[in-house]
Amino acid sequence: MEGYRIRGGRPLEGEVEISGAKNAALPLLAASVLTRGENTFSSVPEISDVDSMVKILKGLGCSVKKEKETVTVDASNMSECSIPEEFMKEMRSSVFLAGALLARCGEAVITSPGGCDIGRRPIDIHIKGLESMGARMEKRDGRMIIKGPLLKGTKIRLKYPSVGATENIMLAATGAEGVTVIENSAREPEIEDLQKYINRCGGRISGAGTGRIEIEGGKRLTGCSHRIMGDRIEAGTYMFMALGTGGCIYLKNTEPSHMEYPVRFLKGGGWDIFCRENTITAKGRGSLRGCSFSTAPYPGFPTDLHPQTAAFLAVRGRDCEIEENIFEKRFKYAKELIKMGADIEISGKKVIIGDNKILCGREVEAEDLRGGAALIMAGLMAEGTTTVGNTRYIKRGYSRLEEKIRLLGGEITEYVQREP
Incomplete structure (x- = not known):
């Protein structure tokens, strides 16, 4: 010990x-799977949760290089949509990949995420939001298989301003047809950083930090350089x-x-x-x-x-x-x-x-x-x-x-x- x-x-x-912020770095790294081409993230915190996310991205087939506070990700040749259970158990933020994988592959296979035991942190708000866009989830052998090959933009009102659910829906909505609106969204600054990155890659998101976020889906996203807040x-x-x-x-x-x-x-x-x-x-x-x-x-x-x-x-x-x-x-x-x-x-x-x-x-x-x-x-x-x-x-x-x-x-x- x-x-x-x-x-x-x-x-x-x-x-x-x-x-760089832990709570910004992890969803940003997850968002990189939405892009083609190279992403360079600077001011990445040197923490074990980032190491875990890097392992997951590599397991999905992404090319990842990490040197001190710089992480480079190229998801152009990503080949997997399933995250091994041992990686999901290492940290809660692995759940962000559900929305990103749905947008990229039309399918995500995950298990319940890990993280600190500080209380109930169900992902029902995440799943309900994804289902509102047309995704369907089934449980099989302890795994959650979420499928949504034809996501549709819609209006989603969160029952609680969950940071994770807001970010997961944002990521999925980039791959949906039409416009998605998230009402009662979380307002954390880390969500604004995620919006800034996706827009820099070619996306179109507005409203982060206001409680109402609008995402225009269907944009082709290409890699960029981004300094984490x-x-x-x-x-x-x-x-x-x-x-x-x-x-x-x-x-x-x-x-x-x-x-x-x-x-x-x-x-x-x-x-x-x-x-x-x-x-x-x-x-x-x-x-x-x-x-x-x-x-x-x-x-x-x-x-x-x-x-x-x-x-x-x-x-x-x-x-x-x-x-x-x-x-x-x-x-x-x-x-x-x-x-x-x-x-x-x-x-x-x-x-x-x-x-x-x-x-x-x-x-x-x-x-x-x-x-x-x-x-x-x-x-x-x-x-x-x-x-x-x-x-x-x-x-x-x-x-x-x-x-x-x-x-x-x-x-x-x-x-x-x-x-x-």
């Missing part, structure tokens, strides 16, 4: 280049890490408008936050008392920053609460923070933070990606040494984590514990 050993008590200070969740994580340890940070390659919610509440707590074009500077000392947050789809408070915010408030807040409205198992990190001395309790859908405490280093275990990041943050804020096990979860979403923390002055090393 792999883990991190962290010695706390040092303020994180300096500048950090935010990597900065990761707003990574930016928020490092901002909390630095301020939680009493340091200051200069974030590069991050769009301030995507960080409006965390920036606003940190300013309210007395921290100095300065936003410029593609950069954020955060410094000073502050505290938050009696604050309350509720996770919600963008532009609300992001569920992917919930655990990191809780760890931050355990040290820098008092009498605060976070209501989780998206994933019912998001609270797994809490028991590990309690081991470290945090004054935290779970009540229904809420995590309640009492008095701020000095955390003490302990042996803790990550059980999902964002909860793992919260434990690393807690270790950096704590007195003594903290070990965080199961770091395979964290490597799914944070690019060059150790390197960046060390550049900021933190003390973190990786260890490998052999199984007996």
Whole structure:
């Protein structure tokens, strides 16, 4: 088992280049199968989920080259429409390929996707959207066979603004005849990045970020070069890490408008936050008392920053609460923070933070990606040494984590514990 050993008590200070967004890179790589010719993606995060997507694309017959933060994909000679179960189980984002394969091949064969166990994440909204365009799905031997050789554009209203369903329908709709309209679509910035890429390839999509997306299908798409947007969740994580340890940070390659919610509440707590074009500077000392947050789809408070915010408030807040409205198992990190001395309790859908405490280093275990990041943050804020096990979860979403923390002055090393 792999883990991190962290010695706390040092303020994180300096500048950090935010990597490309995990939640943009994966659907963008999936979208590359819609094109003929070479695609070059830059600012691709060096994370295990990207490695998994690369394996899937190669298995489909795509030519893929990966060198550090650049991935080149040519799907001109793609020959498969079936994704092996072992690849689907590695990450949830493999489900994006269902819509892309339908548009490209008229058929997609998948299994239920994997990913972190943070609650129910059914793909019924995805399937219903695809069926609205004429696709049909049958289950056979644990696999889902989705066929739609003649997809038709239509109006689809999502019962919930699901990011994954919005992106999957967008990809399928590029291959449909006529115009598809998605109402109550997700508004996340990563969806705007997907729209930008597809349009650059020759597609015609409008409305991403507004709640109503219109896709004109039937366009021939050719490969292009695309730089992936900065990761707003990574930016928020490092901002909390630095301020939680009493340091200051200069974030590069991050769009301030995507960080409006965390920036606003940190300013309210007395921290100095300065936003410029593609950069954020955060410094000073502050505290938050009696604050309350509720996770919600963008532009609300992001569920992917919930655990990191809780760890931050355990040290820098008092009498605060976070209501989780998206994933019912998001609270797994809490028991590990309690081991470290945090004054935290779970009540229904809420995590309640009492008095701020000095955390003490302990042996803790990550059980999902964002909860793992919260434990690393807690270790950096704590007195003594903290070990965080199961770091395979964290490597799914944070690019060059150790390197960046060390550049900021933190003390973190990786260890490998052999199984007996």
